[in-house]
Amino acid sequence: MHRSTSPTHLSFQAKVLIPAVGIMVLLVAVTMWVVNRRISRQLKREAAQSLVTAEAVFRNTLGIRTKNLLLRFRNLPNEPRYLAALNTAEPNTIRHFLEELLGGELDGQLLQYKAADGQLIANARASLALDLTEFELRSRPSVQKAIEGEGNVDTLRVSRHLFDVVSVPVTFNRQLLGVLTFGTEIGQSEAADLSQTTRCGVVLLAENNVAAASLQQDDLFQQCVALFGSVSKLAPTKTGETGRPVEQIALPEQRYLGLVGTFNSLSGDPGLGYVLLYPQESALRELQATRRTIVWVSLIGIVLSTVVISWLVRRVTQPLRQLRDSAEAVGRGDFSRRVEVNSSDECGELAGVFNQMTANLKSSHEQLEKSVETLKTMQVQLVQSEKLRAIGTLAGGIAHDFNNILGAILGFGELVLEDVPGDSRTARNMRQIIKAGQRAKDLVRQILAFSRQSEPQRGNVRLGALIDETVKLLRATIPATINIQTRATVTSDTVVADSTQLHQVLMNLGTNASHAMRDKGGTLTMRLSDFSVPETGSAEVPRLKPGPYLRLDVTDTGHGMEPALLERIFEPFFTTKPVGEGTGLGLSVVHGIIEHHGGEITVASQPGQGTTFTIYLPRSEMKDTVSAASNEPLPGNRERILVVDDEEPLVNMMQQKLTRLGYEVVAHHDSVKALEAFQAAPGSFDVVITDHTMPRLTGADLAREMVRLRADTPIILCSGSGQALIAADLLRPAVRECVLKPVNFGELTRSIRRMIDQKPNVEGKQP
Amino acid sequence: MKRLLLLLIVTGCMTHAAHAGTITGLVRAQGKEGANEAAGPGNYDSRKFKFAERIDYSEINEFVVYLEGIVGTNAAPPQKPVQVMTNRRINQKGAMFSPHILPVVVGTTVEWPNHDEIFHNVFSISEAKPFDLGLYKHPEVKRVTFDKPGRVDAFCSIHKAMNCVILVLENPYFASTDGRGRYEIPNVLAGVYKLRAWHERLPGQVKEVTVPETGEVRMDFTLGITNLPKY
Secondary structure (H helix, E strand, C coil): CCCCCCCCCCCHHHHHHHHHHHHHHHHHHHHHHHHHHHHHHHHHHHHHHHHHHHHHHHHHHHHHHHHHHHHHHHCHHHCHHHHHHHHCCCHHHHHHHHHHHHHHHCCCCEEEEEECCCCEEEEEECCCCCCHHHHHHHCHHHHHHHHCCCCEEEEEEECCEEEEEEEEEEEECCEEEEEEEEEEECCHHHHHHHHHHHCCEEEEEECCEEEEECCCCHHHHHHHHHHHHHHHHHCCCCCCCCCCCCEEEEECCEEEEEEEEECCCCCCCCCEEEEEEEECHHHHHHHHHHHHHHHHHHHHHHHHHHHHHHHHHHHHHHHHHHHHHHHHHHHHCCCCCCCCCCCCCHHHHHHHHHHHHHHHHHHHHHHHHHHHHHHHHHHHHHHHHHHHHHHHHHHHHHHHHHHHHHHHHHHHHHHHHHHCCCCCHHHHHHHHHHHHHHHHHHHHHHHHHHCCCCCCCEEEEEHHHHHHHHHHHHHHHCCCCEEEEEEEECCCCEEEEEHHHHHHHHHHHHHHHHHHHCCCCEEEEEEEEEEEECCCCCCCCCCCCCEEEEEEEEECCCCCCCHHHHHCCCCCCCCCCCCCCCCCCHHHHHHHHHHHCCCEEEEEEECCCEEEEEEEEEECCCCCCCCCCCCCCCCCCCCEEEEECCCHHHHHHHHHHHHHHCCEEEEECCHHHHHHHHHHCHHHCCEEEEECCCCCCCHHHHHHHHHHHCCCCCEEEEECCHHHHHHHHHHCCCCCEEEECCCCHHHHHHHHHHHHHCCCCCCCCCC | CHHHHHHHHHHHHHCCCCCEEEEEEEEEECCCCCCCCCCCCCCCCHHHHCCCCCCCHHHCCCCEEEECCCCCCCCCCCCCCEECEEECCCCCCCCEEECCEEEEECCEEEEEEECCCCCEEEEECCCCCCEEEEEECCCCEEEEEECCCEEEEEECCCCCCCEEEEEEECCCCEEECCCCCEEEEEEEECEEEEEEEECCCCCCEEEEEEECCCCEEECCEEECCCCCCCC
16 A cells, blocks of 8 residues: 555545545535625625614614704793894894804704795804804704794705705794794714714715714715715615615725715705724624634644545555555565454454464465475386386396296206206206206296296295295395294184285395394294284274285394384385385385285384284185196197297297107298298197297287187297287287296296197186 | 992092991802813713803903892982993894993982984883883983892883893992902991892802901902702
């Protein structure tokens, strides 16, 4: 989130904050606007209402004043003094009288007395600034009305001042003497009184001058005069009219709403008016204060909200960040990282799921690693086994030729041995040659067995005898510090097995045991016992099928093994021995052999105490058929035998050998020629012995041809490799029996004997 | 005033007697205690003076001191009329009668010459002598003879500030105080009299006076509303 990949990339916090703050600011702005508008409008409306009310009060007050003035002055001329003075009709006396009145009795400023005919007799003024002529002129309508008999009040202006003028008729003895006119100024004190009553600023205007005002501001007056000028010209107002326009008057730090009105003069003077000013400053200031308060409160609110929202968002994003960090860690391969689940909301669920996912990933990863490990091992094994197979194939090929060579050596050796006296030096040497040949033959067998090119030759094997034989061999090879003991507590020690392979197994186990004990010495014990697996199976060795078994324990008192070692002990190529000492194949081959025999091998070991290998093999109930002792060649009875082999020495050797045994041998080292000979007289041969691997025509093809010529031809296939034997198996019934090279003549003659004996019976089975 | 004093002196000389004394003294006015104190701002008591007429008692004069009743043979009234002049107006205060207080003995004729250029009028509705001289202008002079003792208030029908008091007395033993409140009644026959001090607006005071054969007797008066009950 913090690592923005592009400039427009916004964090979650910003994504939440910006709209939230924006909305809030907008809200505040709208509120401000609405409040401002509403309150301003309301203020103006109120001010207008106040002004209208004020005007009503204003006019009412003025009305009351004029009424009072009229009441006050109406009866004054009836006073004797007035009558006495006015009755003189003498201007001086009257003027002095009027002056005296102005001097103290009356609070007016102008007085005028006119005769009944309208002739001015006398007038007086309180101040020299007042123009009496103007007064006379402007009061004429009022005087005229008084002459007509009606006392009246008029508003007019004299020398820039406003006056309420009361004209009353003066009568004496029911005779109209004249008209007395009083002028009372509507001055500053009246304006102040009116202002107090109306709660508005009052500016009284006479034409373009301010006659009186409750306020003292010249610039305000100018505006009032201007306003009056504009409004009064537009629409001459009527008394009591409402809904008139209310004008805004603004001065520095002073704001008013102004209402303009005019006085109705009898003379119809339009220049008389007033402006009522409703002070708005305090209200506006209040509005401003309200606005400021709103702004402040909103600002504080926004700041608080921002803090709260960012806190909340942080709270929300914290688990997300944790998740991100953890995901990164997991991405790097750190599966130990876990997200703390401290809430039960979606984030908490996410964290939980994430943790679970991490755990799963971890186990998968581990499994994968294990698989890779296994795969690697397997690959190594595969390579090794490929190598071995190649070696095996190679060895098999070599063994084939080597077998033939060995066969020749052994065969001719035997022939020589028969020809020389038994105790001569030549015989001794020849026996040594034969012995060495035998050993070489065994070696070839071993190689072929390893390369699985030899089929196990199963037979009834007496395990006890095999053990004794092995022990004899081991005794010769292992140090004397190792004591070997054998024990057998069995009813029958016969198993169906390949004695060579079993021999190999015993030798292997014995050698391993002696290796385990070669530093300190010890005891190697081979104990043979009966073992039986019931129908319900054995808990000890669960893989065994029910039935009777022989159990062989090979126990040493050597260094023993760790359990971890024990687990892998049967793995191919696993070895504890230094490089060059062991192939690592031994125990795996042992395992394979035992399993192949339907048995089982187990191991138990205690480090420092020793190891026990236990072998279970199914017990055979059959009698021993193949005896190692009865390997003597059987003599023939002039039976005709066709021998075919591409190797001439071997053919010669076999011809000599079989001829000596009493057979009539026809030998060919060319299979095609042999077939021709057979074609010439198919029924003349009792047995055909042929090699498999031959140029031009293989042994298998030859056999097929011969069987085609004569169905019951007994054919023995000789081969140096197991492959050929398998092929021969496929050739049945053409090939009756197979003999592995190098040829053991005892075996071969027994096969020949079986062929001849079973001649009428075409089908014969090798045991 | 000088003329009046001269007249009195002349009259006194004419009625000369061997046993005659002079009454002399001082008349002054006194208001309630503290009445003259300033009723300025901050003075809480000013409240009580708010609607009261402020009178400076020390400025009050125009007292008249006279003997009550008929004294002796009663001297005849003066032959020439005594003038009350209608003075020209000064300032805006309007015209005035002068003197304002005129004590005369019964039978005296008083004339009102108009020295002003506008119409004035002299009239009275007092019991002792109701009269109306009507409106007249300079240089007209009108006269009235007062034949009954008593107080006669005379006014101008036009100008309310114009008024005077003609105090018609039974004997000629009277005197007006001078500007400082002093008076002197000479040539009074020795005896015991009731001497009254009078003022236009203040309650009068009567004291018994014993006039010696010769010499002076001093009688001082203090007029005023002094013994009002306290509220």
